[in-house]
Amino acid sequence: MSALWIEFKELIFALLLYIERFVGDWGLAIIALTVLVRVALMPLTVKQTKSMYELQRIQPKIKELQAKYADDKEKLQEETLKFYQENKVNPFGGCLPMLLQMPLLFALYQVLGGTAERPGIMMEYLAQKGEVGSFLMLIPNIANTPSAVFKGDGLVAALPYLVLVALFGLSVWLPQALMPGEKQQKMIGAYMGVMMLFFGWSAPAGVLLYWDVSSVWGIAQQQIMMASLKRSHEPIEEDRQEQTKAASQRGGVSPKTAQAKRKKKQR
Numbered sequence: 087m088s089a090l091w092i093e094f095k096e097l098i099f100a101l102l103l104y105i106e107r108f109v110g111d112w113g114l115a116i117i118a119l120t121v122l123v124r125v126a127l128m129p130l131t132v133k134q135t136k137s138m139y140e141l142q143r144i145q146p147k148i149k150e151l152q153a154k155y156a157d158d159k160e161k162l163q164e165e166t167l168k169f170y171q172e173n174k175v176n177p178f179g180g181c182l183p184m185l186l187q188m189p190l191l192f193a194l195y196q197v198l199g200g201t202a203e204r205p206g207i208m209m210e211y212l213a214q215k216g217e218v219g220s221f222l223m224l225i226p227n228i229a230n231t232p233s234a235v236f237k238g239d240g241l242v243a244a245l246p247y248l249v250l251v252a253l254f255g256l257s258v259w260l261p262q263a264l265m266p267g268e269k270q271q272k273m274i275g276a277y278m279g280v281m282m283l284f285f286g287w288s289a290p291a292g293v294l295l296y297w298d299v300s301s302v303w304g305i306a307q308q309q310i311m312m313a314s315l316k317r318s319h320e321p322i323e324e325d326r327q328e329q330t331k332a333a334s335q336r337g338g339v340s341p342k343t344a345q346a347k348r349k350k351k352q353r
Contacts, residue, residue: 091193095193095196095197095207096207098119098190098193098194098197099197099207099208099211101119102115102116102208103211105118105119111220111221112208112219112220112221112228112292113219113220113222113224113228113295114221116194116221116228116292116295116296116299117295117299119296120296120299120300120303121299123187123190123300124300124304124307127187128307130186131304131307135307135311135312135315136311136315137175138308138312139312139315139316140174140175144169144173144175147169148166151165151166187300191293191297194290194292194293194296195289195290195293198219198228198229198290198292198293199229199290206229206290208292209229212229219292221291221292221295225246225247225250225295227291228290228292228295229290229291229292230247231247231287231288231289231290231291232244232247232250232286232287232291232294233287235247236248247291247294250286250291250294250298251283251286253298253301254282254283254285254286254289254294254297255279255280255282255283255286256279257282257297257302257305258275258278258279258282259275259276259278259279260301260305261275261304261305261308262274262275262278263276
């Protein structure tokens, strides 16, 4: 397993090195790598967004089930699972794209990071070349961590790194804040955002850059898709409401209810 992990890290660095030779900047190379990863994961992220939208759409029904089976947790779990299956919704579908990015994130952490005593692949390569990996004129050294820059060079020098840390925490909190949901879920997102600030404080700037760019892409894609899905479902919802309204005005029942009653009589 360790040999495979070393090969994976070397592959990531080789890809970064190839892109850097093409664009002439290590930060731009990381951004290009991020775009490649997001494009490769797009089929999964599209599926993830659809799953998130469907979960939101059926939340009223889930709350009805929770109220109905409040005293029977086992029955609630059974009925909730059954309801998910009937509506073809996977409550865990949103986790897969993030999980798939985790190995790359940890690999980047080890490729870009390190210390003078135990340098990472990139630090060792640049030391041999007598160079420093930078991002335009914004980040002098993408292998440095915000904490190291702050301690060694002070607040002013650390400001670009601190911006990356702030965006890192914001990128975890903002998607949860933008999604309709319960306050408890939003609070969890806020706590996670604060935790990411502590993680980002000791993470190499290149890792933060990767995550920030990936998050901006993900948030933009999520908002565009959610708006598109909402527009596509609006005519269906309006038609359903009109049928219900027409049935109530006639003193009758909706077509769906009438069909259910007919099936019940046949039994």
